[in-house]
Every structure is written in structure tokens, then in C-alpha cells.
Amino acid sequence: MFLSMASNAYIKRNISLGWPLALNALLMQSMLMIDTLLVSPLGEVSLAAMGIATTIVSFILGIQMALANGTQLVMSRAVGSASKQKLANAYWSGMLINLLVAIVFWVLLSYFDQDLIHWLTDNKTLYVEVGAYLDFAKYLVLFTAFTQVITAMFNALGHSKIPFKSYLIELPINAFASYFLIHGVGDWSGLGVVGAAIGSVIAISLRMIFLSVCLKYQQDLDLTFSSKTALFVNNMKLHFIEIFPVAANVTMLSIGATIYQLLYSQLSINAYAAITVLMPWIRGGTQFITSWAHASAITISQAIGSAKLDNLTEDVDISINMAVILSVLSCGLFLGLSFVIDDIYPGLDPETYLALTLIAPLYILLPLIRGYNTVHGHILRALGKTTAVFKINFTGQWLISIPLCALLILYFDASIFWAFAVMPFEEAVKAFPFRYLARKTLAEFDHTQAQKLI
Template sequence: MLLHMISNDYIKRNLSLGWPLALNALLMQSMLMIDTLLVSPLGEVSLAAMGIATTIVSFILGIQMALANGTQLVMSRAVGSGSKVKLANAYWSGMLINLAVAILFWLLLIWLEQDLILWLTDNNTLYVEIGAYLDVAKYLVLFTAITQVITAMFNALGSSKIPFKSYLIELPINAFASYFLIHGVHEWQGLGVVGAAIGSVIAMTLRMLFLSVCLRYQQDLNLSFSSKLPAFISNIKLHFVEIFPVAANVTMLSIGATIYQLLYSQLSINAYAAITVLMPWIRGGTQFITSWAHASAITISQAIGSKKLDNLIDDVNISIKMAVVLSVISCGLFWGLSVVIADIYPGLNPETYLALAAIAPLYILLPFIRGYNTVHGHILRALGKTTAVFKINFTGQWLISIPLCGLLILYFDASIFWAFAVMPFEEAVKALPFRYLARKTLTEFDQQQAEKLI
């Protein structure tokens, strides 16, 4: 009876923490979709320029988010320990690391912007528009470094609703500001693609101010810097060693996803169009599973910080079972998508619909296997196994699945079914190592291991 009550409390706490995380991710993705929608009336050239420029910026922002997620685990342990000094050290270490990386990327965008654009396109019109967008959008990199770490702090404190509110402020401001700056008003013609970048910077700045004010007035939170410099430098080094594999993991997976897209572009135009249509749904449809995994990692990190390990194995088992339940629900939603996708995208070529039908069993199954791996990966990071998670992902994706996908498409001229099947196959390859490592780590995890992490 007591165990049942503890399980219910754990699930309620994680769901309360997880649903704002999921909506945060969906709202963040919708910002790019809104900007793309607003730019689309300007024509294909502006739309293509927007697509290329935002791909560059999104890649950098993804790395910053990964660093913040690593910091989030360290701060969660500090919250669990109840030590205000440890929490302040984790916050400032994470902030300095993220800002240093942001400044590095900002400088690279200044120095290498022209070479990068020339590498991506030889169209002079595109070159001008991409350059104009990046001249403004590069400031997003600096502001995001701050907002991501503050967001990680609120998540670690269990106050994930505050970042959610910040997105509710940012999204409409971004939409309205971008619309008027892109298209103008009355006799003013607007700024075109550059207007979308300025609108995003305005909205991000206001979000950063909102989060900073909320952090300033957060009850029972003291982030004043009190550590001696040598101790703080040592803390930064340890912090970086832990969070770097998280960022490397996300970067590796992002580059791998891009290579998948390049390989799929070698299929027929209808097959590639089918995969292009599906990808945003696949990314968005797994957000609730990912957010549950994030919430589980935060809760487990807090337990490690407080050295309350009695229910650790039970909590991990509950996290995995709930992830499976959410994955099954996600599979059901993807089955529903397969039924109505022709109504959502009317007017496509009949061969594109045939391609979508051919891979329907695969994209319906994909969330189940991916959800299982996602929760294991986040739990292992919470247990300090960030490097091991990187190795499993690297082996499954880069040493097995991407070469296999290239072989199937480029050498055997495989159909879309077998080409797309590599994605669920990659997740299946990683599932057993993830499970084995999680069980082994939990068996060996004790107070001494917790002390090392803290």
C-alpha cells in the first residue's frame, strides 16, 4: 500500500513537471513554423533563404540547449542536497560555460559567415538574404545562452510552469512583431526576411527579461556568488566534464539526422516528399515522451542529491513503464495520423500517398522503440553515465545505421520502406545496450557513487 502511494506521488510529480516541458518544446518548434509561414508570401527565394539561415541558427541553439540540459541535472542534484552554495555554483558554472560557447559561435558567425553561406549556396540572391538574416539572428545565440540556463534552473527547482509562461509571452510578440516587420504597414514596405530575425530577437529579449525578473524574486533562492576563485574554477572544470558529453551527444545525433535527410534525398522525389512531410510530425509527436524522460532525470537527480536512494530502483522502473505507456499512446496517435494524412495534405502526387502508406507501419512503431531508449538515456545521464550514453548512440547511429542506410540507398537502390526502416532498426540496436547498462548501473549505485556525483 505504501509503495503504491509512493508510486502515485512519483508519477504525479513527474507529470506535473513534464507537461510544461513538452509544451515548451512544442511552442519553441512552432516559433520557427510561424516565421516560415509569415515569410512564405515573399516567394521561394525568401523562403529558401529563411530555411538555410534558420538551419544554421537552430543547430547552434540545439547545442546550447544540450549544455543547459546537462547543467539542469547538476542543479537538480544541488536542489536535492539542499545546499544553496552548491546550487549557486552549478548555476554560475552552467551560465559561464553556456555564455562562453555562445560567444564562440557568435564570433564564428561573424568571421566565417560569408564562407559558410558560399558553401551552402551559390545563388547570389540567396546569399544576400541569408547574410542579412544572420547579421541580426546571431544575437539570438547570446540571449538564448542566458534563457536556457535560467530555464534549466526553474526546471531543476520543479517550477517548469514559469518557462512555459515565458513562451506564452514570447510567441505572440514574435508573431505580431515579425508580421509587421516582414510585410510593413500602410506605405512602409517592411524589411522582408530580416524582419523575421528582428521580430525573433525582440521576442527573445523580452522573454529573457521576464525569466530574469522571475528568478530574481524566486522565493528561498540565493544565487549570490560566495565561493573562492580556485574552488570555483575547479567546479567549472568538473561541471564541463559532466555536461560536455551531453552536448556532444546532441550534436552527433543532429548531424546524423541531417545525413539521413541527405541520403533520403537520393530516393525518388515522391519518396523524399513523403519523408519530408512526416519528419515534423515525428519530432513533435515524441515530445511528451521526451519530456517525461527529462522530468524523470530531474526527479532522480534530486533524489541522488538528497542521498535518498531507497526508492531509486522503483522510481526508475516506474519511469520506464510510464514511458512505455506514453509510447503506446503515441503509436496510436501516429496510426490516427496515417488514416487522415491524405486529408491534412491534399493535392499530393498519388505516388507520394503510396510512399506514405508503405512506411506507415514503420513510423507508427518508431515512437515505441525511441521512447524506450529516450527514457533510458536520460536516466543514465542522471546516474552520471553521460559518456556511456554517447558511446551507445555513436555506435548505433554512426557505426551501424548510417553506413547501412547509405549501402541500401546508394548501392542496392532500396525502396523507401527499407531505407526508412533503418531508423527504427537503429533504435532497436541501441535498446539492449541501454537496458543492460541501466540495470548494471542501478545494481552498483550506492551512497559512495552518489557522493562522487554530488
């Protein structure tokens, strides 16, 4: 069956929008990997301090990104409506909300950082280095508030290549600045772990300047604030009500992933090592699926904003089908990984390689069902069902899967296969509710529902 011209145009538009989003996500992950690689020659204490500090910062940046993604959907609808005032209101509402959240986290890191560090580790040798890193890294939170919202604006406009270019600027600057600040040059011995934080702050500040200049000179874009105060406050309130479940959803899933890791740490050391080796691959290997889902949500939000709903169901079906195709390709990549992972990580214990072999069928098939759920979740958010998505994820992860994982590991002393199987099981539990809610929402969605969202 051949696709219609409209379908081909939809796919091409989403691919054009999606591939920079995927590379953006991979570049973001690579920055932390580069910093970790640069710090590793300093020894285990510095490396452990870096790991704890970046865990805290990454958690906060994840929440900021989630808020910006929610704002991105609101701005996409405004772009579709061709209303400059709605777009400006969405931009300033999102910017103010993200900046206020950043200030809250900055204050927490400034005045309660030691309490947080003591809660995360009882190793006193790490306290000083983690605290010193956070003294500078907390400014990343402020700069990210600006960069994430500006990035969301460009994505909503369909110009996702501009944020991609900004990462291409930030990444090498971060690498070179961090290297010299960590290890020094000439007679200067460098700053150690603190140098990594300062290098990251320098890089993201330059990225913020680049994005701000690009936004200022973006053609046909007027972000002049002209709304009355009372109207803007009400608009900001509605904006927050819509995007808060997105941030809550990401926070909940992040904490859930951490609890999974803590539970898996109760397995044998070889089993835990196998899972630790796999997790970065699982996160990175599904980025193109996630980015396709993001692109689909942006395009559908634009269609809703423009009140062009005739092809809405068809576009959703295309998004889901393409996500399944990308998921199958991702499964193929993980299948290939299973054959070469011994060569990528030589020198591990035979028991670790055995553990990797045992869970190979699970991590190979995981992207298929996770990709299916991911695209449904993003589409439902575009249709205004952010709270419903949160409820499905909360039920599947916190009420079913995490208790099951704890029961299997702590009570039944289950093997790594059954413990790891909980992750694809969680996705399977959520698949039918996502599918049912998406079909129900599409069947009921009309111009009245679209107008309420706008």
C-alpha cells in the same frame, strides 16, 4: 497490481513537471514554423533563404539547449542536497560555460558567415538574404545562453510552469513583431526576411527579462557568488566534463539526422517528399515522451542529491513503464495520422501517397522503441553515465545505421520502406545496450557513487 502511495506521488510529481516541458518544446518548434509561414508570401527565394538561415541558428540553439540540459541535472542534484552554495556554483558554472560557447558561435557568425553560407548553398541569389538574416539572428545565440540556463534552474527547482509562461509571452510577441517587420504597415513595405530575425530577437529579449525578474524574486533562492576562485574554477571544470558529452551527443545526433535527410534525398522525389512531410510530425509527436524522460531525470537527480536512494530502482522502473505507456499512446496517434494524412496534405502525387502508405507501419511503431531508449538515455545521464550514453548513440547511429542506410540507398537502390526502416533499426540496435547499462548502473549505484556525482 496497485501502485504504492510513494509511486503515485512520484508519477504525479513527474507529470506536473513534465507537461510544461512538453508544451515548451512544442512552442519552441512553433516559433520557427510561424516565421516560415510569415515569410512564405515573399516567394521561394526568401523562403529558401529563411530555411538555410534557420537551419544554422537551430543547430547552434540545439547545442546550447543540450549544455543547459546537462547543467539542469547538476542543479537538480544541488537542489536535492539543499546546499545553496552548490546550487549557486552549478548555476554560475552553467551560465559561464553556455555564455562562452555563445560568444564563440557569435564570433563565427560575425566573421565567417559567408564561408558557411557558401558551403551550404551555391545559389548566389540566396547569399545576401541569408547573410542579412544572420546579421541579426546571431544575437539570438547570446540571449539564448541566458534564457536556457535560467530555464534549467526553474526546471531543477520543479517550477517548469514559469518557463512555460515565458514562452506564452514570447510566442505572440514574436508573431506580431515579425509580421509587421516582414510585411510593413501603411506606406512602409517592411524588411522582408530580416524582419523575421529582428522580431525573434525582440521576443527572446523580452522573455529573458521576464525570466530574470522571476529568478530575482524567487523565494528561498540565493544565487550570490561566494565561492573562492580556485574552488569555482575546479567546480566549473568538473561541470564542463559532465555536461560536454550531453552537448556532443545532441550535436552528433543532429548531424546524423541531417545525413539521413541527405541520403533520403537520393530516393525518388515522391519518396523524399513523403519523408519530408512526416519528419515534423515525428519530432512533435514524441515531445511528451521526451519531456517525461526529462522530468524523470530531474527527479532522480534530486533524489541522488538528497542521498535518498532507497526507492531509486523502483522510481527508474516507474519512469520506464510510464514512458512505454506514453509511447504506445503516441503510436496510436500516429496510427490515426496514417488514416487522415491524405486529407491534411491534399493535392500530392499518387506516388507520394503510396510511399506514405508503405512506411506507415514503420513510423507508427517508431515512437515505441524510441521512447524506450529516450527514457533510458536521460536516466543514465542522471546517474552520471553521460559518456556511456554518447558511446551507445555513436555506435548505433554512425558505425551501424548510417553506413547501412548509405549502402541500401546508394548501392542496392532500395525502396523507401527499407531505407526508412533503418531509423527504427537504429533504435532497436541501441535498446539492449541501454537496458543492460541501466540495470548494471543501478545495481552498482550506492551512496559513494552518489557522493561522487554531488
